[in-house]
Amino acid sequence: MTRASILRFVLLSLSAAVVPASALAGSSLPSTLPGVTIGNSHVVLRGQGTVLRGSAPNGKIAELRRLGVSEVVVFKNATGTEIDREVAELRAAGYPASKVHKIPFKWKDLASFKTTCGQVVDALKVIDRVYHTPRAMAFFHCTAGEDRTGLLAGLFKLLESPRSAPATVFKNEMCARGYEQGNPNKPGMVVGAVRRELTPLFLKMVNLISTGKLKPGALSKTVCNRDPGVGTLSPASFACPRSR
Numbered sequence: 001m002t003r004a005s006i007l008r009f010v011l012l013s014l015s016a017a018v019v020p021a022s023a024l025a026g027s028s029l030p031s032t033l034p035g036v037t038i039g040n041s042h043v044v045l046r047g048q049g050t051v052l053r054g055s056a057p058n059g060k061i062a063e064l065r066r067l068g069v070s071e072v073v074v075f076k077n078a079t080g081t082e083i084d085r086e087v088a089e090l091r092a093a094g095y096p097a098s099k100v101h102k103i104p105f106k107w108k109d110l111a112s113f114k115t116t117c118g119q120v121v122d123a124l125k126v127i128d129r130v131y132h133t134p135r136a137m138a139f140f141h142c143t144a145g146e147d148r149t150g151l152l153a154g155l156f157k158l159l160e161s162p163r164s165a166p167a168t169v170f171k172n173e174m175c176a177r178g179y180e181q182g183n184p185n186k187p188g189m190v191v192g193a194v195r196r197e198l199t200p201l202f203l204k205m206v207n208l209i210s211t212g213k214l215k216p217g218a219l220s221k222t223v224c225n226r227d228p229g230v231g232t233l234s235p236a237s238f239a240c241p242r243s244r
Contacts, residue, residue, distance in 0.1 A: 027055040027144040028185060029178050036063045040145040040178060044127075044153045045160055049136035051127050053153045053177070055145030056082070061089045064139055070099060073126050073140035075148055077104040101126050107147050108193040116201055117208075117224035123152055124159060125219045131160065132216070146178035146186075147194050151202050153177070158209050159216055166206050166233065175240035182240040199238050203230040 027040035033052065041054030056076075057064060064072070072090060074083055083102060090100050105119045123140065130138035142148035154174045158164055175182035180194040207230060208214045213223045 027146055027178055027183070029146070029183065033067065036060075036067060038063060040149075041139075042177065044156060044173070045131060047131045047160070049130045049133045049138070051131050051156065052137065052139045053145060053149050054139060054141050055149075056141050056143050057086065057089075059089065061086075061093045065093050067137070069137045069139045071095075071101065071126065071130055071136070071138045072099065073101045073103065073123055073138060075103050075105050075123050075140050075152055076142040077106050105142070105148055107142070107190075108197055110197050110201065113201070113204065113227040114224045117205065118221045120152065120155065120201075120205055121214070121219050121221045121224065124156060124214070127152075127156055128159065128216050128219060131156075144178065144183075146183055147180065147190075147198055150174040150177055150179035150182075151198055154179075154202060155205050155209065158206060159214060162209060166203075166210075167237065170202075170238050171240075180240050181242045184242055195235070195239060200230060200235050203233045203235060203238065204228055206233060207231040 029040040031038055031041035031054065033041045033043070033054075036054070038057050038060050039055040041052060044051045044053050052067075052069065072095065074086060076083070078084070087100055087102070091097070101123070103119050103123050105116070105123070110116050127138045127140060130136040140149065140152060150173065154166075154169050157169050157173055158166060170179075178186075180186065180191045180199070204227065205214070207228045208223050210231070211228075213228075
């Protein structure tokens with residue numbers, strides 16, 4: 001092996017250890033939105049307004065504008081200047097500051113339940129309001145639009161459809177859109193971190209929804225003051241099969 005190839009292997013390994021490989025250039029999963037090439041972009045729910053999910057726009061804000069997106073939720077922590085660049089692009093495209101929501105949610109090394117729960121509630125407040133506003137449209141994303149975005153999409157669906165089975169939403173909205181092992185190209189260390197940290201958080205938030213502590217139009221961060229646990233749900237039962 002040459003020195004150059006060794007260096008390249010080390011750099012790729014370091015990159016994979018920091019962030020999912022798919023996140024380096026957005027998700028490899030395709031969009032199902034007409035005219036949108038932003039990876040992993042899909043409709044989550046349509047009500048009076050419409051809620052969309054996807055990966056980071058990465059210079060494709062014009063596609064969101066043409067689609068009619070009125071608000072954007074950046075559901076990720078900054079790892080460099082990428083969020084500042086996106087906000088600048090959104091403002092240049094005509095989005096007022098009040099319609100751009102930055103929520104610094106991490107995919108690993110999560111803070112306390114109170115902090116992470118509060119961030120999820122902040123995001124749910126925005127997309128719940130848009131969902132119940134005629135002709136409004138929200139687009140939320142993390143980096144690859146798979147893990148953090150999947151968690152938020154799954155919780156929003158359960159919030160608006162509390163009779164839905166959490167396992168079904170987990171499979172169809174999260175795994176099918178690249179959550180943890182739902183993306184077969186995701187490094188094992190990332191899958192492991194998501195299962196250890198994001199999935200238990202998802203189940204705790206599901207517990208708050210299923211017990212009526214979080215409801216559409218009644219989303220208070222006071223429910224985050226106490227860790228509710230996962231209730232009767234088993235984290236071991238919420239693992240995505242490896243996609244082919």
